[in-house]
Amino acid sequence: MKLKFSSSVEIDAPPEKVWALVNELEQWPxxxxxxxxxxxxxxxALGEGSQIxxxxxxxxxxxxxxxxTEFVPGRHAVMQGKVLGTRMTRYYAFEPVNGGTRLTAGGEVSGLLAFLVRRGGQALSNEIVQAAKRKIEGEHG
Known part of the structure; x- marks a missing residue:
């Protein structure tokens, strides 16, 4: 069984600016x-086949x-891996909306500890989209 998780937020900035922030993975911490x-x-360069x-x-x-596993600059990225004995897929989507961007972070997990890993994935997705909103809107707010 696959368990899904997702979180979205609208950010007052164009998709290119949101993508530029999220694409700089090594700056996330x-x-x-x-x-x-x-x-x-x-x-x-970061792209399909890159490992992190x-x-x-x-x-x-x-x-x-x-x-x-998928990398379309300015639109979406998908990555796959394993954690705690589960298979995890994470995705990031950037959708133009109302002059800004809807950023969605989500994914799905399957395996023995999927329920536990899903909770962590959901919490991290919530944190990523809210932190991106604060970082970008705080720069010109």
Whole structure:
């Protein structure tokens, strides 16, 4: 069984600006408290096939090795990996709306501890979209 999670927010900025912030993965720990470290493990520009290692802390600290499986600049990115014995897919979508952007962070998990991992995935998705909104709107607010 796959368990889904998702969080969205409207940000008063064009999709290109929101994408530019989210696309700088190695900077995430500076504006998302639960993300402790992100390392790009692949050579070259970030894109389909790139591998990243994410260290995040909620209830416990977890390290995820994720592979980007879809990458459409300014529109969406999808990555897959495993954590705590579960298979996880995470996605980020950028949709133009009302002169700004709807940023959605979400995903799905399956496996033995999927219920637990889904809770962490939901909490992190909520934190990412709200932190992006604060960071971008705070720059010109």
């Amino acid at each position: 500076q504006w998302i408290p639960s993300i402790k470290k992100i390392e790009k493990l692949s050579e070259g 290692r994410v260290t995040a802390k909620s209830i416990i600290t977890v390290r995820l090795l994720m592979t980007i």
